[in-house]
Amino acid sequence: MTFLSINFCYITFGDIMKVRVFDESHEKDLEEAINNFVEDEEPKILDIKFSVAIGVFSEEQVFCFSALILYE
Numbered sequence: 001m002t003f004l005s006i007n008f009c010y011i012t013f014g015d016i017m018k019v020r021v022f023d024e025s026h027e028k029d030l031e032e033a034i035n036n037f038v039e040d041e042e043p044k045i046l047d048i049k050f051s052v053a054i055g056v057f058s059e060e061q062v063f064c065f066s067a068l069i070l071y072e
Contacts, residue, residue: 030065043071
């Protein structure tokens with residue numbers, strides 16, 4: 001997230017803005033974690049950032065699916 005968008009969110013939403021970070025090794029696990037959070041907390045979502053990272057160790061590939069949710 002860029003400095004300007006963080007700055008804009010803080011100016012607009014101030015102290016009521018919160019963040020939640022999710023990090024899973026499978027995309028379906030990430031979906032489930034986010035859906036459970038949305039069902040349980042019912043947050044007013046301001047923005048979602050999604051990222052995928054891949055690491056290679058010997059012949060094994062390791063995936064990291066992550067999301068950052070800005071919410072009130």
